Amino acid sequence: MTSPSSVPSDAPLAGIRVLDLGMFWAGPYSGRILGEAGADVIKVESQRRSDPLRMQARGLFPGGEPGERPWNRSGMVNERNRAKRSLVIDLTSEEGSAIFKRLAAVSDLVIENYSTGVMERFGLGYETLHAVNPKLVMVSITSQGLSGPESAYVSYGTTLEQNGGLFAVTGYPERTPGFSSLAFPDPMGGMTAAGMALAALRMARRTGCGSHVDISQREMTTHFVGEAFMEAVMTDTAPVPIGNRHPRFAPQGVYQCSGDDRWVTLTIASDDEWAVLCDVIARGDLATDTRLATVDGRRDHHDEIDDALRAWAGPLDVDDSVGQLRAADLMAGPVLNSADLYADEQLDARHYFETIHDPDAGTHRYIGRPFRISGVSLESGRPTPLFGGHNEELLTELLEMTADEVAGLEERGVIGDVPEGLRVGPRGNGGS
C-alpha cells in the first residue's frame, strides 16, 4: 500500500493533512482533488456508518460481481476516493470520538458533508475541534447551509437541481420538467469545497486562526444560474425553460443523425454564420428568405429552421454532419456518451484517464480532473483505500500507539475493517 511518503516534497499540498468525513459524492470528491495534489487525506468512516455508496444493493461492481468484499469494489466509491488512506473508527463511541480529536490536533483540515447537526452529536462540532486545534479549518458542505429555517432539510444532488433553480431554466417547453440523474450540484459542491478549503487554509497560515467554512449546495446551484436572477430583478420577468435553444442566438439545437441515438449540436452565432449554414445544408432558399435574415426573425421561425436541419442531418452519419459543419468553421459537435468518451482522441491525447490497480477491484481506467499544473503530476497512482486498510499504520504513525493498543481498539470494536449493514446479495447486478 502506497503511503503519502511517496508524495514529492514540492507537490502543491505536500505537508497538509486532511480528515475527510465525506460521504456519497461532494465531500469525497473534494478530498480526492486535495489528495491528488499531494495532501495526506484520511477518509474516516465507521463500521456502523460507512459511506452508503459502499453498501448499495445495486452497486456498480467490476463485471457486475460483488465479490467477497463488495464494499471495496463499489465503482461509485472507487471513482471518488482515490489518493486517500482509510481509517475506520466508531465515532459514536467515546473512545472513537477521543481518537478523532487527537487526529484533529495534528491535522490542517476537516471536510464533512453530513446533515446539519451530526458532527455535534458525535461531540465533534467546530467549537470543540477549534478548541483542540485553533488553526484547524473545517469545511461543512450541506444541502441548505448551516443556518436558516430549512437548515435541517435533506436532499440529494438530483433534488438540489430542482429546488436550487437549475430546472427553473431547464426542460422541454410545455412538458413535465425533464429529469437528470446526474446530481450535478454534487461535482459542483466537491469542486467548490476544495477551492474554499485552500482559501481558508491560506487565511489560517496568515492569521494562525482556523475558520468554519459553510457551503450551501442549494445556493451554489443558484449561483450557477445567476444570470436568470439578474433577468428577473432587472426586467421583472423571470426566464423559463427554452429547451436546447439559446436566449439570443438562432438557430441552436440538437438534431438526430442516422444510427442509434446519435445527435449533432449546432449554434449559429451571427448572420454570416447563418449564410454559411444554408450553404452547407444546400438550402439557398433559406439564405435568401428575408424573414430569416436577422436573429430575431430566425428566433420567430425557429421551428421551421429546425425542420430543415432535421431533414438534412437525419440521413447523415454524425461524424459526417459534424465534419461538414466544422469544415465550414461553424460551432458543432456530436452528443457523446460514456463509451464514446472512453474512446475519445482528445482525452486520450491529454492522458485524461488514469489506469490504477486496485487490489480488490482490479485494474481500470478512471476519470481524471479538468486541469493540469505544469511541473506537477496529479496522477497519484493510488487506488481508493481498502475499508480500514490503514487503521494500524495511521494510529501508530500519527498517534504513536503501540501494536497492543491498536489490537485493543480492534477487540473493543472501536476500529474495524468490515462494514455493518451489508445490503448486497450474492447475485447483486452490475447495472442500475
Added chain:
Amino acid sequence: MATSQPDLPPAPLDGVRVLDLTHYIAGPYATKWLATLGADVVKVERPSSGDPLRAAGPFPPGGEGDREQGGHFLYLNTGKRSVALDLATAEGRDAALHLAAQSDVVIESFAPGRLDAFGLGYERLAEANPALVLTSISNFGQDGPYRDVRASEIVIFGMGGLMSLIGYDDEPPLKFGGYQAMYMGGLSALTATMLALTRAELHGAGSHVDVSIFEGMVSSHFQSMVQYEYTGGVQRRTRAMMVFPCSDGFAGLLVQEHQWQRLIEVLDVPELRDERFATGLQRRENYGELEAILLAWSLPRTKQEIYEAGQNAGLPFSFFATVDDILVSPQYEARDFFAPVEHPVAGTYRYPGSPVRFDGRVPEAGRAPLLGEHTVEVLGAAGLSASAIAAISEGNGS
C-alpha cells in the same frame, strides 16, 4: 470581500493580486470567486467595447444595449477593477507585462496560442515573475487534436457526455439551461488556481495551469463513466422518475430504497402498501400504476405543502423552484443570499450573493467596474510613467 474593516479578520485571499485577461463567462466566473475571496482582481478589457458579455444583457428598462448595464456582465464581474488596454498595441502589451510582473496570478481565456502571439506566453511571464501562476482556460485544453475546434456551450455540453443523460428517452437529449459547462469550467479554474497558488506560496514554485472546459464536463458524471468501465453498460437518459405535477407546479418525491416505508406513512395512501410496490424493483416494474396513485395525491397539493410534508419526516422531497420561488424563499432570506448591489449606471438590484460563508460572515461582493474605470489608478500604482499612462488613455479615447 471587504477588507477595510479593522475589527474583522483579513479575507482569505487578502493581498493576492490577480491580473484578469478573461472575458465572456468561464474566466470571469473564476475571477468573480477570487474577488469574492478578497483578491485584488484587475480586469483587462479592450478599449471602447470591453468584455463582449457587456453587450449580452439582460438589460434593465431603458438600458437596452448599454455596455454598462448588461446583467450577466454585472453579475460575473462583481468586486473587480477594470483597466482598458489594447493588447494588439505594443504599449498595451508592455503595460500588461508590467502588471503581470507584480501579480501573483494571471488568468486568461483566449483561444490557445493567442497569448503567445501577444508575446505574453507563460515563458515570457515566468521570466518576469518566476513565482507567477498563469491559469489558461479554454474549451478543450492547450493541446490535443480538438485544441482549435470552435465550440459553444451546447457543443461542449453535448460532447462532455451530460446531454446524453438528461431528458426523456422519447425526446432529444436535453441541455441544462444557462451555461453550466462554462460555469463548471470557471469553478475548476478557481480550484486549480488555488492549488497552484498554494504551491507557489508554500514552495516558491510558479506554474502554468491548463483548464479544459470539456474535461470539466467529463469530470461531472462519475456514475455513467465508472458504470461503463466496470460493466460495459452505457447509461442513457430516462423518463422523469418520481416527478409529479401539483396544484401550482411540480414536486419531486425521490427517495431511496430504505425510505419507502416512511414515504408511505407521510403520504398516508393505503394502496401504496400493496405488494406490487414492496421493493424498488417492483416499483420500477409497476411504475405506471404507482405513478397514477402518486399523481392523485400530489395534484391537489401545493409544492410547498409537499416539500414540507417530506422534509418534516426527514425525506428528501423537493419541488421545482422557479426563479420567483427562490427570490422569496424564507431560507435564502434568512441567510441574506440576495443582497442589494449599487451600480452608478445600472442602478441598484438584488444580486445572487455568496453560497459560502466563513465563520458565518457573508463575503461582500462589491459591484462590477465601469469599462476602464481604474485605468489611471491601476497603471499609476504599478509605476508606469505619466506619459505612458497618458498615451494609453488617449489611445482608448477616454
